[in-house]
Amino acid sequence: MEKLIKIISNRAVLIVLLILIQLGVLFAIVFRFQNYFVYFYTFYLLISSAVIIKIINSRSNPAYKIAWIIPIMLIPIFGTVIYLVFGRVRFSNKEKMKMAMVQERERMANESTVAKTTIDDGNPNAIIQSNYLSKHGEASLFEHTTSEYYPLGEEAFKAMIEDLEKAEKYIFMEYFIVHEGEMWDTILEIMVRKAKEGVDVRFIYDDFGCLFTLPHGYDKKLRDQGIKCCVFNQFIPVLSPIFNNRNHRKITVIDGKVAYTGGINLADEYINRIERFGHWKDNSIKVEGEAAWGFSLLFLSMWDFVNSTESNIEEFIPEYAPGELPENDGYYQPYVDSPFDRETVGMNVYLNLINRATEYVYFTTPYLVIDNLLMEALCNAAKGGVDVRIITPHIPDKWYVHAVTKSNYAQLIEAGVKIYEYTPGFIHSKTCVVDGLYATVGTVNLDYRSLFLHFECGVWMYKTNGVDAVLQDHMEIEKLSQQISLEQAKNVSFPKKVVRACLSVFAPLL
Template sequence: MEKLLKVISNRAVIIVLLILLQLGVLFAIVFRFQNYFVYFYTFYLLISSSVVIKIINSRSNPAYKIAWIIPIMLIPIFGTVIYLVFGRVRFSKKEKTKMEVIQEREQLANERTVPKAKITDGNQNAIIQSNYLSKYGESSLFTHTTSEYYPLGEQAFEAMIEDLKKAEKYIFMEFFIVNEGEMWQTILDIMIKKAREGVDVRFIYDDFGCLFTLPHGYDKKLRKEGIKCCVFNPFIPVLSPIFNNRNHRKITVIDGKIAYTGGINLADEYINAIERFGHWKDNSIKLVGEAAWGFSLLFLSMWDFVNSTESRVEEFIPTYEANELPETKGYYQPYVDSPFDRETVGMNVYLNLINRATDYVYFTTPYLVIDNLLMEALCNAAKGGVDVRIITPHIPDKWYVHAVTKSNYAQLIEAGVKIYEYTPGFIHSKTCVVDGEYATVGTVNLDYRSLFLHFECGVWMYKTNGVDDVLQDHLETEKLSQLITLEEAKNVSFPKKVVQACLSVFAPLL
């Protein structure tokens, strides 16, 4: 009985029940109006036709359009109702304008505080990619930076806690998932201690990402400990398209001189303190030097948006002693992707890397749920002689997403792409390395949600030591992975093929 009460009183369960109740009431009203069939049907045709026309004429990805048009056509009335509730972008024009103003302000602050770096070796491919990110990715190109790449979450965790202990001015942290346990408690204890010492400690977490892991009002608990905390997209149990846009970013900044980003969230499975899906393979990269300041600005733009504030950026600019800045090897460019605009930065970073590869392009991703544009880019690169390799999990965290992932294997393998599955368990890292010159590490999965709906971040690198580290990690991970043959990819039972086919249609909504 006690366990049942605990389950019933769980915040997530209550929210689900309230949403189901609202849907039930909504559908009951629809059924009631069916008594006036002629009038109701005419009204429905007008509404559904308008919705379909709106979807077709929107700038959304074609696969995303199809995924919504099908239920509207197949499930009359209810498909339209569900789309109107969940299918639209949640953020208003006012909120988008608000973010644009903040981004412009942060960009100007960035230009004032750090000399704008330029790629000087004449590589036009690199210059084009960097120019794109400067215009649409909210950050500048940086030199005077070194990096340390961590191929496992537990390694990144150890380094992060040591750096957090050394914070003198501020700590900025922004994560999608936080779960109480060894990892979070260790970090939290340091944050509390630092806040009491006078360090400006700020924390952002995504409410939907923490729906099943943190109690309601957890931000108030942190504020009582001296930590400035805010919640992105507070989840309200009212029918809305809030599900579509989540803050999937992972950022840690210490004093504007050190920054971390990558795949790891703040939960024990990410450091293999507990086992959920076999061995959890994740990653993170630490930037030391000017590029860390780029992540400070990215954090502050989100902080100002959520809190409706205007940070005094100048207060956070790091100061360096003579010869303290590291020697430059290559270029680093932090970037973000946002559903506020129509620019799919995460997707375009990957497309730029794929389309400009001449020797090889290697990916790691937990999900391989891609649209036709990305599919064609990968296949065409392989057909042209580029060595294209992708590592995905062998043990999935979501069976339905993994089913769609596997459904894409055959087409890719037929084109010459090599697909590997990480046999020890689940791989959550999101990396791409190209020709020994370029690499990106961040939060962008090869799936629709990361590429089109979520707030994401990463760091693009050109001729840095981080590029070599990402390549080495990929090759070492391949040794622990199983190469999938075309025969294996096609050897799927008929019932599984049917399930994969159905799930693939709705892949953009998963």
């Protein structure tokens, strides 16, 4: 009985129950009006037609449109109701204006605090990619930066602990998932201690990402310990389309001089202290020098948006002693992607890299749930002689997403793309490396949610030691992976084909 009460009183269970009750009430109302069938059905047809016309004329991804039009047409009444509740990517004008003001302040801060850097080797492809990020990715281009790439979460964790201990002015951390355990408890102890020493410690976590891992009101507990904490998009049990948009970013900044990003969240599976899906292959990259300040600005923009504040940027500008800044190690450009605008930055970073590859383009991704645009770009690159390779997990964390991932194998392999599965377990790192010149490491998965619905971040690199490290890591992962043949990709039982076909239709909603 005690165990049952504990389950029932769990925050996530209560939220699900409340949402189901609200859906039940909506459907009960619909059934009630069926007594006036002719009038109700006519009204329904008008509403459904209007909704479908709106979907078709929206700027949403075509696959996302199809995924919603089908249930609206196949499930009379209920499809429209579900779309109106969950299907729209909607922000209030107030939220849009607030984000626009925050981004404008960030842009001005970039201009006033960052020395303008340009790529000086005349490579037009690199200049085009960098210019795009400068305009749409909320990011400046940086030199005087070096990096350390960590091919495993446990290696990144060790380095993070060492750097957090060195914090003198501030610590900024922003993560999608936080779970109490060895990793988080160790970091939390340092944060609390540093806060008592007078370090400005700030923390942002996504409420939905932590729905099953942190208790309700955990932010208050952190504030009571001296940590400035806020929760992104607090998850309340009211039917709303805002469920779709989460903060999937992973950022750590120390004194504006050191910054981390990559795939790892703050939970023990990311450092293989516990096993969930075999060996968890993840990554992180540390940048030291000017580019770390870029991540400070990205964090502060999110902090100001969530808290409706206006940070004094000048307080956080790092000061370097003569000779302290690293020597030039190529070019680094932090960037973010936001669903507040119609600019799919994460997608376009990948498309720019694929379309400008001349020798090879290598990806690692936990999910391969892509639209026609990315599919054609990958296939056309391979058909043109570019060596295209993609590594996905062998042991999935979500069976239904992995089913859609596998459904894309045959088309890609037929075009000449090489597909590998990481045999020891689950690969969660999100990397792309091209021609030994470019690479990106960050949080952007090759799936619809990352590419179109979530807040994401990463760092684009050109001619840096980080590019070489990402390439080396990819080749090491391949040694532990099995290449999928076309025969294997096509050798699927009929029931599985049916399931995958159905799931692929609704892939944008997964």
